[in-house]
Amino acid sequence: MEVAAQLAHKALAALLQLAAQPFYYIGILFVLLQYRRQIVLERQLFSTRLHSMLDTAWKTVLWGIAAGMAASLAMAFVGATVPFGVVIWLWVLSALLAVVRIRFVCLAYAVGLLGVLQAIVRAVPSLTELEPVGRAIAPLEQMPVSSMIALVGLLHLLESFFVYKQGADMAMPVFVEGKRGKAIGGYQLQQFWPVPLLLLVPTGGGAAGAALPWTPLLGGDIWSAGWTFAALPVMLGFADLTTTLLPAAKAKRSASRLAAYSIAVLALAALVEWRPGFALAASAAVVVLHEALAFWSKREETSLPPYYVHGEQGLKILGVLPDSPAKEMGLLPGEIIHKANGVRIRTKEQLHEALSANGAFCKLEVINTDGHSKFVQRALFAGEHHLLGVLLAPDEKAMYVLEQRNVHWFTAARRRKQTVPAGGESGRTVSS
Template identity: 30%
Template structure:
């Protein structure tokens, strides 16, 4: 139905266009850092779309099983408030913050008229879908970076970013007294829906209509003190626990009214706890991959490059090339600039997650055809001049600065 309806089809491709622009931004950053992009835009958009369909099926099944109706969730208030909160901090565009504020306002002032359990359930379902997508495809767009930590030291790490277009089925509840006279309806069990809409009288009949919509989900994180694969597992697990807890509170609070306070408060506070727990130690603790004097450690490998074909992996230590010891990144650069087409590489690979324990020595052959690069990105020393700087300036402040500059230019 997303493609049959021209309006929904347009929205779907608009979401894909917006997501493609994010992947173009990532590729442009990688090209500035390393000369070539590590993540190709077309490949990323294609994989994100395929995984997004899978996430849509997963989320739709939960949405229908729980029986959340958008008719009572205050979606008209949710988007404008989320966009306003984004001006304070980009991550506040997440519905958990706007949903929590709207729910608390409803409980305290009685306005706006929204179904607090339904709103909490909607936020929980979107986040459990995101957790699933992070687990199965969050590692398909990883960018190696050098970043300055809070100690002022340049360290190596990874930027994890992924965006998905998610076509999902939502429900709209319509009240009608003549439900028994309508044909083509599926009668649901007496226990359904799990989240009962507010303000519905016992003698009132509800018909739930399934409507396909397109959502966009995104994930952004940093992995410095642990491998990206481990960071993705932890994030997915913590987000799943948050989602399951919020969804459980939503279901219970639709039957036990005082629990609505718990659902309303847990939506933003629980999400913030997940974010802060995930970032704990990333900019203060020792990095997972460290520069060691006299060693060349591989930070990452470009896909489809000579190094990738040779089986070289992130974390490998290059010991020798054609029998000659490799002691610094300049040695790797000399290899790349030489006219030699093939190299016998000697590697040391750690075999435990904590590093510095068990390891194995690997012999491999690196061959290049027409490539001018080897595809190796090495861990730099602490004096590296090129690094990524993370700024926490508020979009609202940037907007005020732009307006003030325009005012000053007009006065001139």
């Protein structure tokens, strides 16, 4: 009972510490800004909003809180500790790395870099004698590398669950330039989760009330000198691009690879705890393996044929607008519009003509993602034949593609270098 009271008291103190820290609120603000950035881009490209910023943001924040509590419980038994001075380093490095590439906000890069910096500090001890450099790098000298790497592994295990469940929720259809210079369709997937952690850490200041009823896996005898909770807000993020798979399928594939990565990282943490001399190699491996995931995904995308292109069967649907006739009829991304009002469809112009021929009714024959035909129909009101609500894959007349900056991240529409016949559509708004 005494231990439970101690745990509750110190957990409450850590929660108050978290509430007083700016880092968690900065993380939430970062999430809001990134989602707002995407929605602004959606309006520029499609003249409508495909996602709700606030709806998605509060869900990711709540998921982050729930996951943070679960991860805190797991790490209390693992013994992953992060001194406060290292927390500052983590946030500063993550912010600087995110400026270079948004996916570098992932904790793996900051932790790997801190492990390398620790090796440099220990190899050049004179650095600690320089002021104010000495005070700034002092936390790195005694940083528990095995605990830091274990933290990366556990957080990526959480991230793999998040990506599996929510990775496709904010998927945005995009036009990109294919290997042969042709415009092809695809999806940008991106999600962020601010996660508040309460880490059980040793105090090193003598006995602190009742002893823990368990011994954490990492740390050894340091837990006999007292313990407390420390608040550590972290940011989990996922960004990817697919032109070869449906968003949900891409998210599930990425989730399975992230889970494998987390298991490998946890094994590296155990190795460093057993053999501290491998700390530098393990820190570098955390970054290298993470980069290998990105390289693997990119290579897979370039080696497979594009999925969102038109073919002989008809027009490939890239996306469906919310609250549109197409949404009500149950049309889905990846399906093919084969016939409209009994007319075989091969071009966007043919689709418009077929819908205009009967402005009061729409009947479509659609080939679903399993290759089977289905028939959908709906009465159309005045003008709706121009606003069916499907985003079609680009064709040879598409004049704009999204410019890719920082791998898997798009920021602006770029005009394609080609001649388009007068009256040809721009490709900026691709709803039909």
